[in-house]
Amino acid sequence: MPTYKAPVDDVKFLLEDVFGIERYNNLPGFADASPDIVEAILSEAAKFCQEVLFPLNRVGDHEGCKRGPDGSVTTPKGFKDAYRQLVEGGWIGISAPTEFGGQGLPVLLTEAVNEFLCSANMAFAMYSGLTQGAIAALYAHGTPEQKATYLPKMIEGRWTGTMNLTEPHCGTDLGLLRTKAVPQADGSYKITGTKIFISAGEHDLSDNIIHLVISRIAGAPEGTKGISLFVVPKFLVNADGSLGARNALVCGSLEEKMGIHGNSTCVMNYDGATGWLMGEANRGLSAMFTMMNEARLGVGVQGLALSEVAYQNAAAYAKERLQGRALSGAKFPDKSADPIIVHPDVRRTLMTIRSFNEAARALVMWTALYSDIAHHSEDEKQRRDADDQMGLLTPVIKGVLTDQGFANTVMAQQMFGGHGYIAEHGMEQFVRDARIAMMYEGANGIQALDLVGRKLPKDGGRAVMAFFNEVQAFINEKKSDATMKPYVEPLNVALGHLQQATMWFMQNALGKPDNAGAGAMDYMHLFGLVALGYMWCRMIAAAGVKLKAGANGSAERMNSKLVTGRFFMERMLPETAAQLARIQAGAESTMALPPEAF
């Protein structure tokens, strides 16, 4: 039977010891996030995820969602009751604005809880995850009336949200979209078109579904400059807030897909559905990016979450499965064989995943902290700098955490041999579920281009220079400390590779952008390794402080950090040299063949 235990202690270590959130008590919500409140939230979330959601994970995969002839969608057995508990627990609105009923706590906490939710049941967690994205977009771009109408119910969770971008012929290139919006006399619009791959597009969990739909207003310019964003509820809302008529939209079919069967992936048909403009006309794409950026961070968390739950199950199996003997001689001569955790290749696998997970969790927390600062600091420069880092790190988190998260589920599955391939142990579901995160919310190739083509050059490279300076300053500060040396020295080498790669782009990609495109994916992963390596150094420094102070019962965990961080430096960081070599190879052999040769 698959198993899951939420990493509450690790999150607390990050919040309290590594990032010291009490230093941010001047930000709204942070003072409320006292250690006991944090403890209560995390342990309650852990309990809900472990006891309610995780047992439904296999059920959801096995049953999937079912569409009725009327276009209604039934979620798997148990999802409805679990969703009711999610709403009652107030889990959707932890960080939502208090003025609309949210708890206003730091985004840090939402991301921590979202990791637990996705580890326990990713398909289920997507229903609330998309709602959180829609809340963010409505809060940023909605009119006061729209906010008042939709936000309280969505923050409570009684209504859910979706984002409708993709059409059959266009995904990445939204400028090609064909969905039309025709203005009506009353200020509303009639929306007509077909959207595909709409997660949570129709289901039986909530009373209403608030679709955010991009569409072209009749007569608007072609391309991305003629795209507007609309709010299109499944049920129209009366002036008193009660539900009115059914809107002219329907789920046309459900996709047959590789995984996340518990989430309804819908073809949505809008047939003159009533919608209202959100934000300015023809500026819908930038408004949608508010939601996309939230969502991209959330998708990165999915990569981490599945890597974590896969790791836990692989570790449990490695300690329990008896097979063969240790290379250095039997460790349990009284048993018929040793547990496979004695084998170095099994250890290598576990350490690879673990050393990634712990650093990835830190990177998510760090970025979420930037999000809180960017939204709430009273200092304009601080807000700007935090926003810079958030923008820089978001594609890295989305791309690297989902690529590596998926690879880790595959590695964890591998440890089970043939038993990993059958449904019983749950490992193959983790692989199938994790796979989507590399593709949706902008396929990872797009994340790499966003990083290299947009985020690097933005504002004269201000964000990336600030990142380099911060990492370099940390290295300089710690390099003479003997206990930190084995960590900061490899990081310094990796940072050097990243800086050389950045320089190479500056010198070779301006005149020939294909050189940037051909190296973008390697650059994103190189950036990821440096960022994760930096997180390890921050964690090692914090663990050192904690150990010196007596560690308060966490000495074993802190000592494990020292080993796991060393493994990361020795085994993960060497890849940066290969990434740099590939980047510097440029685009020539990549682009040389004519298309017809393929």
Add this chain to the structure above:
Amino acid sequence: MPTYKAPVDDVKFLLEDVFGIERYNNLPGFADASPDIVEAILSEAAKFCQEVLFPLNRVGDHEGCKRGPDGSVTTPKGFKDAYRQLVEGGWIGISAPTEFGGQGLPVLLTEAVNEFLCSANMAFAMYSGLTQGAIAALYAHGTPEQKATYLPKMIEGRWTGTMNLTEPHCGTDLGLLRTKAVPQADGSYKITGTKIFISAGEHDLSDNIIHLVISRIAGAPEGTKGISLFVVPKFLVNADGSLGARNALVCGSLEEKMGIHGNSTCVMNYDGATGWLMGEANRGLSAMFTMMNEARLGVGVQGLALSEVAYQNAAAYAKERLQGRALSGAKFPDKSADPIIVHPDVRRTLMTIRSFNEAARALVMWTALYSDIAHHSEDEKQRRDADDQMGLLTPVIKGVLTDQGFANTVMAQQMFGGHGYIAEHGMEQFVRDARIAMMYEGANGIQALDLVGRKLPKDGGRAVMAFFNEVQAFINEKKSDATMKPYVEPLNVALGHLQQATMWFMQNALGKPDNAGAGAMDYMHLFGLVALGYMWCRMIAAAGVKLKAGANGSAERMNSKLVTGRFFMERMLPETAAQLARIQAGAESTMALPPEAF
């Protein structure tokens, strides 16, 4: 709709231009493999695979196999008729001994055809693939009576074969097996026990199923030294060759698994089933390894085969899907967008897969040629040397071609974005099917240990020294040739890394075997890159000769080789430096944590 075209021209280039099989006309079967016979076999196989098997691939995945209450198993619609055509075409016995009805052609051709079969329909191809393995084991270890009884019908394909090793509590560590064999007065044995993960264990394609089962004779020693191999037919065979009574064995259930749904993966219950000893008592494991080694080469081919069909579909999609514009400016301004093949990251993906596939196919052909020489040469030293190389390369082919083959299916799927995640395009099936190849016939971690722990030190390192010498001699011969220089120089660097890694093991792993275990996986992949890089150099040299000679209408293909080989050198080989660094990091941080810390 998914598409597949067998790479007939590429196989012919390898056979004729790269490996010059006409030079081996002294070996039995090779003289019969004249260019026109080869052409006929490959093009007929291509036609059968493209037109009959490939259309059934999706059907097989969707329907799966069904078990009836009596333990019978029904294969998906269309499989039975396709199997009949396979038998009529004589495809199973291409390289089987002529004395039992085979065609006695080189193993080279069987491996080429098996690639086509697996690309078209891996689940289907497993029925005949396992039969070929069982034929090899029976031919090598069966008594004359057993051979006469079983081989003609199996080579024809009217009867199929299986291998029964795994039990619920033991897979890798077969010494733990519990299946019992009790000797009977008539010389037969009664076999009792449960075997799991038995591919093609029960189905409706053939008249009889010949199970090769490992089991412990009552009173035999514990562990691997007490294992014997038995032939256990589903129907007992009368003296005249007709089918007799049903044997006491039954399919207890079918596994619910991630992919290869068209193949029946059975729990097999033996309840006093009648079997006959094959080979010596208590020496069953080494007999089984005859079959395993054949099977491992075949599984490596599966990795290549799925990488190839995934590549072809990704390339077709890249040329057809319109989305966005080239970084260097619109290439098709008259269309609504450019096809995505203009994007460097899409090209990088296609070139990565392609540069692997072409070299992997060469490596399979090269190893199959060694197999032919090892089995048929009249020169004892030549046989021994060929056997050395086959033994050395088999774990590399199994481990590297399936790891990278799977990774390639994932990369190819990625190019489709969300469309890759749904069943319609077939990409997610390639991923699910390819996944098993990394796990069965010895999980890839076991292949790495086999390479490092067994094949490297064997006979004082004779095999690996011969491999190094051959590659080094080729480099030395070509390095002053200006056209070869860009290829052999990077290969020389990679070979140096491999030699350093080998030396490091010699110096650091004898006293501390964990150092070998912790580096084994990287070593296997490092070895793979050197072997594939060597294959590229051989292909480039052959392409150069062909281009100089006028190329006979293949100039475009040969020029593509020059580019694709360069891509491999620039983009794939740099990884060897990182692999060496990880190997040299040793086992310390990998093994430092106590088991309870996981």
